[in-house]
Amino acid sequence: MTKKKEEQKLSIDSQEPQAHGLVTRGGISLADYQGEWLEDVRAQEAHEHDDFSAEPTSQSSKRDELFQSFARQIAKIKRLSDEEEYALGERIQKFNDKHAKKKLVMHNMRLALKMAHQYRREWTSLMDLVQEASAGMAIAAQKWDPTIGTKFGTYAAYWIRAQLTKFLMTNARLIHTGNTRAGRKVYYSLPQVRRKLLLAGENPTAEAIAKEVGEDPKEVELILARLQSQEASLSAPLDYESDKGTLEDTIASSLANPESQTTRNEVERVIQDLIASFENTIKDERDLAIWRENLIANEPINLVDLGKRYHVSKQRMGQLATRLKRGFRRHIIEQLGPTTQLSWLFRED
Numbered sequence: 001m002t003k004k005k006e007e008q009k010l011s012i013d014s015q016e017p018q019a020h021g022l023v024t025r026g027g028i029s030l031a032d033y034q035g036e037w038l039e040d041v042r043a044q045e046a047h048e049h050d051d052f053s054a055e056p057t058s059q060s061s062k063r064d065e066l067f068q069s070f071a072r073q074i075a076k077i078k079r080l081s082d083e084e085e086y087a088l089g090e091r092i093q094k095f096n097d098k099h100a101k102k103k104l105v106m107h108n109m110r111l112a113l114k115m116a117h118q119y120r121r122e123w124t125s126l127m128d129l130v131q132e133a134s135a136g137m138a139i140a141a142q143k144w145d146p147t148i149g150t151k152f153g154t155y156a157a158y159w160i161r162a163q164l165t166k167f168l169m170t171n172a173r174l175i176h177t178g179n180t181r182a183g184r185k186v187y188y189s190l191p192q193v194r195r196k197l198l199l200a201g202e203n204p205t206a207e208a209i210a211k212e213v214g215e216d217p218k219e220v221e222l223i224l225a226r227l228q229s230q231e232a233s234l235s236a237p238l239d240y241e242s243d244k245g246t247l248e249d250t251i252a253s254s255l256a257n258p259e260s261q262t263t264r265n266e267v268e269r270v271i272q273d274l275i276a277s278f279e280n281t282i283k284d285e286r287d288l289a290i291w292r293e294n295l296i297a298n299e300p301i302n303l304v305d306l307g308k309r310y311h312v313s314k315q316r317m318g319q320l321a322t323r324l325k326r327g328f329r330r331h332i333i334e335q336l337g338p339t340t341q342l343s344w345l346f347r348e349d
Contacts, residue, residue: 067127080103092142116130116132166184182215186215189213234246289310293306
């Protein structure tokens, strides 16, 4: 093999970064650390952290150093030529070659780092963002068809952006945004649609955005309201300087007022007492079974099944049940008086 061919050999064994801790998604080992392409952001990072070269003293500076270290290792991996990417894509499509997928992802990690860095202000940890960007690239490597003429980087950018947006949509807020199909569509396209409307000199209202994305204005209004509002704890005090209760105290209760609840509890107690006292008057075993297992049971047994147990026809069991109902009505009148309203009792009769 000539020296030129050796340089073109598709092998990254000596070029992969020695990343600490790898996870596997789709059969591909992905680095667990995150950041942006080193050369693109070095000047900005130095500007934001004037003392970056000093010994790290906070968790944030440690993450920055970890990001820089990982980016430097990724920088050692050479870019693939179009022919090499095409060959790897064919091996993935035809043979589901996991080693080819790993090569394709690892040699394009610069793109994942760069796109993850674009979302750095949306999430506290760049490492989380790069992990999601790597996962998006792994999906792209599995689905990319090199025969359609689209470069892998162009195709992978879509999946990386989708994975990052999904991650932020699910985790950026305590209350999830865009849980429906229409909600996810609005959430994904909202920045581009807003920018388009502003460039056209239009006000990006909910109605205008809904018209652009082809969704219900109410769904758009819901997404906008969630994005523009902030979560608040129900246990947070209304006034930190005085004891005026919490936010939860201002929410109307779905329960009945104390007077109505007390009345309801008293009525339930009286009914339970009447049922118990009437049951004590039933001496026949068959009648007691009809009363307990059919008339007052939460899951009543059919009278046909009870009739088979006592070798009695369905018609006879119905007659016995009707007699028990009438007896219970008389018992209530005897206990509560003749003016008691009984229209609610055994209405089917």
